Amino acid sequence: MKKQYAVIGLGRFGGSICKALLSHGVEVLAIDRSEERVNKFAAIATYAVVADATDEATLKNLGIRNFDHVIVAIGEDIQASILTTLMLVEQGVKHVTAKAQNDYHGKVLNKIGAHMVVHPERDMGVRIAHNIISENVLDYLEISDEYSIIELRAGRKINGRSLVELNVRAKYGCNIVAIKREGDINVSPLADEIIKTGDVVIVIGADTDINRLERAWFDNE
Numbered sequence: 001m002k003k004q005y006a007v008i009g010l011g012r013f014g015g016s017i018c019k020a021l022l023s024h025g026v027e028v029l030a031i032d033r034s035e036e037r038v039n040k041f042a043a044i045a046t047y048a049v050v051a052d053a054t055d056e057a058t059l060k061n062l063g064i065r066n067f068d069h070v071i072v073a074i075g076e077d078i079q080a081s082i083l084t085t086l087m088l089v090e091q092g093v094k095h096v097t098a099k100a101q102n103d104y105h106g107k108v109l110n111k112i113g114a115h116m117v118v119h120p121e122r123d124m125g126v127r128i129a130h131n132i133i134s135e136n137v138l139d140y141l142e143i144s145d146e147y148s149i150i151e152l153r154a155g156r157k158i159n160g161r162s163l164v165e166l167n168v169r170a171k172y173g174c175n176i177v178a179i180k181r182e183g184d185i186n187v188s189p190l191a192d193e194i195i196k197t198g199d200v201v202i203v204i205g206a207d208t209d210i211n212r213l214e215r216a217w218f219d220n221e
């Protein structure tokens with residue numbers, strides 16, 4: 001059976017999740033208390049309903065507990081977001097992802113049992129800042145408070161060097177997990193792989209180690 005998803009709150013974030021899920025061909029129930037917002041999704045979502053998600057009976061009537069994954073994309077009304085998340089968890093939804101407006105909101109959502117809490121504005125801000133500070137950083141993904149995956153564009157300093165020469169594991173405690181070159185991606189680069197200027201090198205490691213590596217690879221370029 002196809003997996004069933006529900007998105008509660010059809011603002012920019014919820015709306016974009018809803019469209020992306022639909023583009024993957026899965027079934028999506030789109031919910032918002034605003035009729036205007038729901039009307040925008042009526043033609044594309046599998047089902048679209050006007051409902052206040054903080055109303056327990058409404059959630060039950062929608063059979064929300066049978067959905068595989070429910071995304072709570074209510075931002076501004078923090079109380080409504082918390083109450084909705086709590087009821088979804090209590091009703092036994094297997095996977096609840098909730099959008100946090102700030103760190104405190106995120107902490108509460110974690111405490112009441114959301115399976116995943118996302119901070120889209122904060123995370124996007126961090127990614128863009130990395131990009132602005134260093135033009136060699138193409139993308140950045142935080143995997144925990146201390147560890148990240150970073151995409152770096154190889155510059156002059158490492159041009160022509162092999163992975164074994166660069167020796168990032170011993171020197172910086174990081175690992176090169178993949179190399180992108182001219183549209184191809186090599187996810188298991190060998191030790192004798194030679195890096196060329198313009199390659200995109202994907203590195204995983206502790207933030208402090210990645211910073212050391214970045215300084216060594218790019219300072220005075």
Ligand code: ATP
Pocket residue numbers: 008009010011012013014031032033034037051052053054073074075076077080
């Ligand atoms: P975004 O930052 O994603 O653009 P937004 O600022 O447009 O969000 P928010 O206030 O964060 O809007 O809420 C997102 C949506 O959630 C709105 O369309 C709002 O109508 C809906 N919403 C808020 N509370 C509820 C609720 N209790 N039940 C259902 N929908 C709700």
